[in-house]
Amino acid sequence: MxxxxxxxxxxxxxxxxxxxxxxxxxxxxxxxxxxxxxxxxxxxxxxxxxxxxxxxxxxxxxxxxxxxxxxxxxxxxxxxxxxxxxxxxxxxxxxxxxxxxxxxxxxxxxxxxxxxxxxxxxxxATGPFQQPYIPNFSKHLSGEVLQLHSSEYKNSSQLIKGTTVIVGGGNSGAQIAVELSHEGEVFLSVGHRMTFLPQDIGNKSIFWWFDKLGIYKANVTAMPVLMTRGPNFTMLQSSTQKQLINKSFQLLSLLYQIYLLKQIFSITLLCYPSLNWKKRLPRWKTLCFG
The missing domain is CATH 3.50.50.60 (FAD/NAD(P)-binding domain)
Structure with missing residues (x-):
C-alpha cells in the first residue's frame, strides 16, 4: 500500500x-x-x-x-x-x-x-532529543564520582550520599535539582546566567498570563528566532510585537512583585560564585547531566 x-x-x-x-x-x-x-x-x-x-x-x-x-x-x-x-x-x-x-x-x-x-x-515527529549528551570532561572525573544522565535518573536512592552537581539548567535539570535540594547540598551548573520566572502568579500558571497577554500565541507569519535569556528575548519579526512582548514581561514582573508583597513569607536568594572545578571535585559524590 x-x-x-x-x-x-x-x-x-x-x-x-x-x-x-x-x-x-x-x-x-x-x-x-x-x-x-x-x-x-x-x-x-x-x-x-x-x-x-x-x-x-x-x-x-x-x-x-x-x-x-x-x-x-x-x-x-x-x-x-x-x-x-x-x-x-x-x-x-x-x-x-x-x-x-x-x-x-x-x-x-x-x-x-x-x-x-x-x-x-x-x-x-520524533523530537530533537534522541541521544543523551554527555560533556567530554566527564571522562576525566574520578571514578569515585557517580555520573548519571537525566534519562538514567529515577530517584535519589540511586545517588551516593554527599554533594550533588547538576550540569544543565533545562526543565529536567532544574526539576531534579529542586528535588534533591531537600535531601542535601546541590549545585546547579549552567553555561550562562539564567533568568527564572515564577511558575505561578496569583494562583494562576504563568502560561495563563502568557496567554492573556498574547505572549503565548504565534501566527503563521512569526519568524522563528532563537530565544535569548531574560525578558528581552525576541520571538516575532515585527518590532511592534517585540515591544509588546517586552512590555508584557515588565507587567508580569510587576504583578509578581505585588503578589509577593501580599504573601507572608520570607525569601532567601542565594547567589553562588562561579564554580572552581578543581576545588569542588573532591567533595562531589554525584554528578548528574540534565
Whole structure:
C-alpha cells in the first residue's frame, strides 16, 4: 500500500498530526519504535511533572481530565496519550524502527525492521532529543564520582550520599535539582546566567498570563528566532510585537512583585560564585547531566 502520509513518531506531535489527518480523506500511518504508547514518559524519573498545567498540556480534540490548574505527572500523560490514541482510533504501528528513509521517484520509501513502507509524504515527529549528551570532561572525573544522565535518573536512592552537581539548567535539570535540594547540598551548573520566572502568579500558571497577554500565541507569519535569556528575548519579526512582548514581561514582573508583597513569607536568594572545578571535585559524590 502507498500511503498519502507517513508520520514517524507517536509522541504528542505525531498523535496531534494523526488527529488532523483523521479529519481528511488521506490515507496515513504513524510509525513508532516503542512497544507501547507513552513509553518514553514512563521511563523518565519518578517525580517528573510537566511545567504546564493540564489546561495547557492537552492535545487537540481531547482535554486532560481533572483540575485544570494542576500540573500533570508523567504517568498521567502516558495514560492520556493511550486514551487519546484509542479515542480517535489512530493507525499506529509500534515496535517499528526506521532504518532508512529515501526518496524514489515521487515517493518516499521507509525501510524498517518490520518491512518496507511507501508514502507520498513523510512527517518527522520524533523530537530533537534522541541521544543523551554527555560533556567530554566527564571522562576525566574520578571514578569515585557517580555520573548519571537525566534519562538514567529515577530517584535519589540511586545517588551516593554527599554533594550533588547538576550540569544543565533545562526543565529536567532544574526539576531534579529542586528535588534533591531537600535531601542535601546541590549545585546547579549552567553555561550562562539564567533568568527564572515564577511558575505561578496569583494562583494562576504563568502560561495563563502568557496567554492573556498574547505572549503565548504565534501566527503563521512569526519568524522563528532563537530565544535569548531574560525578558528581552525576541520571538516575532515585527518590532511592534517585540515591544509588546517586552512590555508584557515588565507587567508580569510587576504583578509578581505585588503578589509577593501580599504573601507572608520570607525569601532567601542565594547567589553562588562561579564554580572552581578543581576545588569542588573532591567533595562531589554525584554528578548528574540534565
Amino acid at each position: 502507498i500511503y498519502n502520509v507517513a508520520v514517524i513518531g507517536a509522541g504528542q506531535a505525531g498523535l496531534a498530526m494523526g488527529y488532523y489527518l483523521k479529519q481528511t480523506r488521506l490515507s496515513f500511518v504513524i510509525l513508532d519504535k516503542g512497544s507501547e504508547i507513552g513509553e518514553s514518559w514512563k521511563e523518565r524519573y519518578d517525580s517528573l511533572k510537566l511545567f504546564t498545567p493540564r489546561s495547557y498540556s492537552s492535545l487537540p480534540g481531547l482535554s486532560l481530565e481533572g483540575e485544570q490548574n494542576i500540573y500533570p505527572t508523567k504517568n498521567e500523560i502516558s495514560d492520556y496519550l493511550i486514551h487519546y490514541t484509542n479515542t480517535f482510533s489512530l493507525p499506529i504501528q509500534l515496535n517499528t524502527t526506521i532504518t532508512k528513509l529515501a526518496k524514489v521517484d515521487e515517493r518516499f520509501k521507509l525501510s524498517t525492521n518490520q518491512g518496507e513502507y511507501q508514502s507520498k509524504n513523510v512527517i518527522i
